[in-house]
Amino acid sequence: MEMPHNRVFSGVQPTGNLHLGNYLGAIKRFVELQQTHECIYCVVDLHAITVWQDPRELLHNTREVAAAYISCGIDPVEHIIFNQSQVAEHAELAWLFNCVARIGWLNRMTQFKEKAGKHRENASVGLFAYPALMAADILIYRATHVPVGDDQKQHLELCRDIAQKFNVDFAEAIAVRGHKDGFFPLTEPLIAGPATRVMSLRDGARKMSKSEASDMSRINLTDDADTIARKVRKAKTDPEALPSEKEGLEGRPEAENLVGIFAALDDLSVEDVLQKYGGSQFQVFKSDLSDLAVSKLGPIGEEMQRLLADPQGIDDILRNGAERARAIAAPIYDEIRKIVGFAH
Numbered sequence: 001m002e003m004p005h006n007r008v009f010s011g012v013q014p015t016g017n018l019h020l021g022n023y024l025g026a027i028k029r030f031v032e033l034q035q036t037h038e039c040i041y042c043v044v045d046l047h048a049i050t051v052w053q054d055p056r057e058l059l060h061n062t063r064e065v066a067a068a069y070i071s072c073g074i075d076p077v078e079h080i081i082f083n084q085s086q087v088a089e090h091a092e093l094a095w096l097f098n099c100v101a102r103i104g105w106l107n108r109m110t111q112f113k114e115k116a117g118k119h120r121e122n123a124s125v126g127l128f129a130y131p132a133l134m135a136a137d138i139l140i141y142r143a144t145h146v147p148v149g150d151d152q153k154q155h156l157e158l159c160r161d162i163a164q165k166f167n168v169d170f171a172e173a174i175a176v177r178g179h180k181d182g183f184f185p186l187t188e189p190l191i192a193g194p195a196t197r198v199m200s201l202r203d204g205a206r207k208m209s210k211s212e213a214s215d216m217s218r219i220n221l222t223d224d225a226d227t228i229a230r231k232v233r234k235a236k237t238d239p240e241a242l243p244s245e246k247e248g249l250e251g252r253p254e255a256e257n258l259v260g261i262f263a264a265l266d267d268l269s270v271e272d273v274l275q276k277y278g279g280s281q282f283q284v285f286k287s288d289l290s291d292l293a294v295s296k297l298g299p300i301g302e303e304m305q306r307l308l309a310d311p312q313g314i315d316d317i318l319r320n321g322a323e324r325a326r327a328i329a330a331p332i333y334d335e336i337r338k339i340v341g342f343a344h
């Protein structure tokens with residue numbers, strides 16, 4: 001059994017309202033990696049239910065993430081798109097990892113502290129153990145690279161800690177079975193830089209979020225061209241003209257956000273954008289940003305609507321992806337059973 005050397009795995013939770021932040025912060029990168037890696041992109045429904053989800057919405061949101069993947073340019077034939085719960089090996093390996101990871105390690109996870117807040121005692125056990133499931137997602141394919149946002153960096157480190165401890169705890173059985181450098185790879189994160197942190201269109205100090213009350217604060221991936229243009233036009237700004245140097249954006253979070261979005265959508269640097277628009281009024285800049293956003297995102301929204309009109313078609317793609325994912329995961333899990341000493 002060979003260790004893969006360029007296998008990418010990543011996942012997005014089906015919790016509704018995919019927006020520009022998800023696109024620029026994650027999915028756009030997923031698309032690019034198809035050129036260089038064997039990619040497995042998952043809709044992580046097992047992760048979503050660590051917080052209660054309405055079953056009908058969960059089903060719809062799962063299809064919506066799948067539709068977004070495809071509409072943004074992920075090829076479900078060359079690569080793999082599927083939903084996590086269809087490949088039982090994720091949950092099986094997660095159990096094993098619950099027994100490898102230490103409570104102290106999980107206690108340090110800042111995302112759990114944030115999500116559980118003051119109601120820690122009332123959070124689900126799943127929310128606490130979530131990073132062990134995430135490690136299982138990655139390692140059940142022995143994936144070598146994981147593109148994620150900044151917020152997942154700590155979970156990736158935990159994944160490496162789990163892989164490392166497993167490799168040490170079972171070193172003898174692993175060597176006996178002929179694996180030279182441990183069984184699990186120490187997976188590398190591909191972290192999207194702060195340049196792709198997309199902020200709210202209403203408040204440049206807050207991240208663009210699916211849970212912000214005002215829909216005007218975000219561009220949803222399902223928005224049509226008119227809606228996108230209106231949201232850009234109404235985005236909060238300040239009264240000054242745009243600066244021609246990056247330093248001039250300091251203390252101007254709304255300006256910085258819009259310039260960052262422009263740069264990311266057009267694959268330019270912030271410097272490039274400022275060189276062109278330094279000294280311009282927002283009205284001029286916003287008009288161009290609106291055209292750019294409509295040209296890049298309008299077709300994605302349209303394609304998503306088209307795919308979502310045929311839920312069976314999406315389910316077929318997910319089922320096919322799950323079969324191909326299982327074909328990779330099953331032999332790896334078989335090998336793990338032997339290493340751990342489960343009768344087989």
Ligand code: TRP
Nearest residue numbers: 009010011012044047134137146
């Ligand atoms: N935890 C990730 C998030 O909330 C989603 C996720 C689950 C994931 N499993 C993963 C990301 C494996 C990368 C690799 O965004």
